[in-house]
Structure formats: structure tokens, C-alpha cells
Amino acid sequence: MTTVTLAPMEGVVDVYMRELLTGIGGFDLCVSEFVRVSQHLFPAAVFYRNCPELLTGGKTSSGVPVHVQIMGGEPSVMAENAAYVAELGAPGIDINFGCPAKTVNRHDAGATLLQWPDRLNEIVSAVRRAVPASIPVSAKMRLGFSEKSLALENALAIECAGASKLTVHARTKLEGYRAPAHWEYLQPLAEKLEIPVVANGEIWTKDDYSQCLALSGCAHVMVGRGVIARPSLGLEISTEGEQFFQLGLFDWPKILNLIIDYYNLTKSMENENRQMGRLKQWIKLLGRTYGQSSVLFDQIRRFEDPMKIVQEVRKELYRSMGDQLAS
Ligand SMILES: Cc1cc2nc3c(=O)[nH]c(=O)nc-3n(C[C@H](O)[C@H](O)[C@H](O)COP(=O)(O)O)c2cc1C
Structure with missing residues (x-):
């Protein structure tokens, strides 16, 4: 069954937007805005601020789970923070390997790590080991840093480390947010990986969604800007939405x-x-x-x-x- 995840978007998809959009329906999962983890263990307040749903069973009031996203390049510090946020009640941990921000990349986090598959493997392995087996650990990456040749190697490194799912924003860091998204590059990943590969990038309408599934070979999608601009989108593309007769754009x-x-x-x-x-x-x-x-x-x-x-x-x-x- 296809699942639809609401994308993490720092400064846009906050607790209020998650509450509103999951209230409309169509989403199976949310991922919080990233928490940038660098040198030490954060106090609980940092995670509660980023993901207040931790105080309500890790779900929005419509019952949609919110996985907490962390970002950083130091395996032991990532592991320590992941273990703590799991203890605080996170229903899942997601690791950000896609952030293109220069300040983040300069400080050894986000998309810059896509240049070293071994490092992705070390970070995901450390987090996986630190978090109870019942709590899924997933990752989100781009197709590469400056080019796409390491996409499959990176994806396999993440899978081998024990991630239960991989979301791929179908562009490199250098491509930023420039359309198009290269959904076709996800196909070898979807074919070779045993874990679910979630396609992400430039899904603005139901037609985009169908084309993305066809070109990427993925069964799952994550949508961000599309649903902010078109709040009916989650319902339009989800199985849940099929019960609504000819559901289209909200007036x-x-x-x-x-x-x-x-x-x-x-x-x-x-x-x-x-x-x-x-x-x-x-x-x-x-x-x-x-x-x-x-x-x-x-x-x-x-x-x-x-x-x-x-x-x-x-x-x-x-x-x-x-x-x-x-x-
Ligand atoms: C303003 C903004 C903030 C974002 N913040 C995050 C973030 O915190 N974590 C993350 O993994 N991706 C972040 N992203 C990337 C989105 O999750 C998504 O991968 C990207 O927007 C492409 O998907 P879309 O075309 O459906 O929006 C952000 C994107 C935007 C535009």
C-alpha cells in the first residue's frame, strides 16, 4: 500500500502546520524539522520545542505519528541524542543527509556527507545500535552532493547500517530546489534496496504523483511544498482519499x-x-x-x-x- 509522508520543512511545517494538515487527512506519517546535533547531548526542552507531539504520545491529535529528525556528522553524538529522544517517546528517528544549507554543510552535516558513503554507514549504524529495536531508524538523502554517481552506493550504505526506510529527494545538493526533480534516478535504488524507498521532490498535483510513481518505481512518497500550496493534495493522492467521490482541489x-x-x-x-x-x-x-x-x-x-x-x-x-x- 502506498504511504504518504508529510515532509519536514524547517520554518514551515511546524507543530501547528502538522496539526492542521494531518487534521485534513491523507498522511500516514510526519517528520519533524531537523534538530542540529553537533557536540553534546541536548536537554529534553530542545526536543520538546522541535516536536511538541513528544508530549502527546508522539502523534498529532489526528493520530498521525511524528518521527523526530536529527542531523549531524559525529556518530557518537548522533547516537547519544537519538537514544535520548527515543526515551522521550519518539515513535521513530529520521537522519537528515539532505540539507543543502552552506553553514550546515561547512560544519560537516547534511548533504555534504553524501560524498562519503562510509560515513553515512557509520552514523546510521551508531544511531541504530543506540535506539531500541522497536523504534524505526530511517534516513533522508539527496541523489548526491555535486553529482549523482554515488546515489546507489549511499543508499546501500544506509540500508546495510540497518535503516528501515530511505527517503530520497530526487536532486543533488548543487541542484538545490531547481525543477525538475529527477524521479527516474530513483529507479535503481527502488529496485536494489530491500527497504522501502520513498520518492520526494516536486509533487504538486495528483498527476505529478502518478508520474513520480511511474518513473521512480517507488511505492511511497513524501510531499512538502506541494501540500503547503495545495492542502487537499494529501487526500487527493492517498488511499484514505479514495473514499471521497471525485475529491479535487479545495475551493x-x-x-x-x-x-x-x-x-x-x-x-x-x-x-x-x-x-x-x-x-x-x-x-x-x-x-x-x-x-x-x-x-x-x-x-x-x-x-x-x-x-x-x-x-x-x-x-x-x-x-x-x-x-x-x-x-
Ligand atoms: C523551507 C524548507 C525547509 C526544509 N526543511 C527540511 C528539514 O528540516 N529536513 C529535511 O530533511 N528536509 C527539509 N527540507 C526539504 C524537504 O523536506 C523536501 O525534501 C523538499 O522540499 C523537496 O520536496 P517538495 O518538492 O515536496 O517540497 C526543507 C525544504 C524547504 C523548502
């Missing part, structure tokens, strides 16, 4: 209601500026699918109070419902 009033729900969820954020930043960011990103959201973004971009933003969203909701009734 604009439904999206406005979701923005209001997100505002309500983010009200518990301590920092109002951060809440406002997240609201503006989501309204902007929705513009890729909903032209109306780009117009709305232009109206609210200079607002300095989250309440003013949500007032504008409510006004737009009444306007658009009126338009719907009139048509």
Missing part, C-alpha cells in the same frame, strides 16, 4: 477557513511576530495554486498585527461566499 472559501484555523492554532505561539510571519508565509505560498491568495497577500503584506490579517481573511471569506451564492 477558495475552504482555504480561507483553513487559514483561520491555522491562525487559531498559532495563537499559542509566544512570539506574535513569528505568528504573523508564518501566516503571511502560508498565504504567499498558497498563491502557487490559488491566484486569490496572491491578491490577498498583497493586501496583508504590510500588516503588523496577526489579528488584522485574520480580519482581512474573514472579510475575504464573506466576499467569496457571497460570490459563490451569486453565481
Whole structure:
């Protein structure tokens, strides 16, 4: 059965977004934003901040598990932190070998490690040994650092180390986020590995999803920006969504209601500026699918109070419902 995972996205897919999107449905699993592990064991507060779901059984309130992602290049420190976050109740640990950020790569973590399959193996092995066997350890990588020749070797190194699953963002670090994603390069990995290979990158619609499965030979997908811009996407592509007759794109009033729900969820954020930043960011990103959201973004971009933003969203909701009734 195909599974759909909500991608980790630092600064975008936080606890509130996970709550909202898993509430809509279509997701089997979430992965938290990364915790950058460098020299020492973090206190519990760091993991609780990154993944507050640890306090509620490691699941969102819709019951979708959230695996905690860690990132670093030192096997023993990664292992120590992984063991601790497992103790705190993480239902799974994911290791990030895909982050392209220069500061991260300069400090020996993320995608830079894709240049050395042995190091991937050492890190995953150390984490696997440190975490109880009942807790899955997975990894997420790109096709390579500057080119793709080590993709299979890296994937096998991760599998041999005992990972239970591998997600592959179908681009190199150098390719950044430039379209297209090279789904076809996942095929040899999906063929040769015994563990599930999860395809990731540039799935924006149900058609992209079908094409990705066909070209990659993978049975599982992870979606990130696609579902932020099109919140129905998880349901549209999941088995769960099949029960809804001809489920398609949510209409604009439904999206406005979701923005209001997100505002309500983010009200518990301590920092109002951060809440406002997240609201503006989501309204902007929705513009890729909903032209109306780009117009709305232009109206609210200079607002300095989250309440003013949500007032504008409510006004737009009444306007658009009126338009719907009139048509
Ligand atoms: C703003 C942003 C933050 C991200 N943060 C993470 C992260 O914390 N961990 C990770 O493994 N990948 C991270 N990614 C990569 C995504 O998980 C995903 O691999 C990438 O966006 C491609 O998938 P998509 O086309 O479905 O978005 C991030 C991507 C973006 C755009």
C-alpha cells in the first residue's frame, strides 16, 4: 500500500502546520524539522520545542505519528541524542543527509556527507545500535552532493547500517530546489534496496504523483511544498482519499477557513511576530495554486498585527461566499 509522508520543512511545517494538515487527512506519517546535533547531548526542552507531539504520545491529535529528525556528522553524538529522544517517546528517528544549507554543510552535516558513503554507514549504524529495536531508524538523502554517481552506493550504505526506510529527494545538493526533480534516478535504488524507498521532490498535483510513481518505481512518497500550496493534495493522492467521490482541489472559501484555523492554532505561539510571519508565509505560498491568495497577500503584506490579517481573511471569506451564492 502506498504511504504518504508529510515532509519536514524547517520554518514551515511546524507543530501547528502538522496539526492542521494531518487534521485534513491523507498522511500516514510526519517528520519533524531537523534538530542540529553537533557536540553534546541536548536537554529534553530542545526536543520538546522541535516536536511538541513528544508530549502527546508522539502523534498529532489526528493520530498521525511524528518521527523526530536529527542531523549531524559525529556518530557518537548522533547516537547519544537519538537514544535520548527515543526515551522521550519518539515513535521513530529520521537522519537528515539532505540539507543543502552552506553553514550546515561547512560544519560537516547534511548533504555534504553524501560524498562519503562510509560515513553515512557509520552514523546510521551508531544511531541504530543506540535506539531500541522497536523504534524505526530511517534516513533522508539527496541523489548526491555535486553529482549523482554515488546515489546507489549511499543508499546501500544506509540500508546495510540497518535503516528501515530511505527517503530520497530526487536532486543533488548543487541542484538545490531547481525543477525538475529527477524521479527516474530513483529507479535503481527502488529496485536494489530491500527497504522501502520513498520518492520526494516536486509533487504538486495528483498527476505529478502518478508520474513520480511511474518513473521512480517507488511505492511511497513524501510531499512538502506541494501540500503547503495545495492542502487537499494529501487526500487527493492517498488511499484514505479514495473514499471521497471525485475529491479535487479545495475551493477558495475552504482555504480561507483553513487559514483561520491555522491562525487559531498559532495563537499559542509566544512570539506574535513569528505568528504573523508564518501566516503571511502560508498565504504567499498558497498563491502557487490559488491566484486569490496572491491578491490577498498583497493586501496583508504590510500588516503588523496577526489579528488584522485574520480580519482581512474573514472579510475575504464573506466576499467569496457571497460570490459563490451569486453565481
Ligand atoms: C523551507 C524548507 C525547509 C526544509 N526543511 C527540511 C528539514 O528540516 N529536513 C529535511 O530533511 N528536509 C527539509 N527540507 C526539504 C524537504 O523536506 C523536501 O525534501 C523538499 O522540499 C523537496 O520536496 P517538495 O518538492 O515536496 O517540497 C526543507 C525544504 C524547504 C523548502
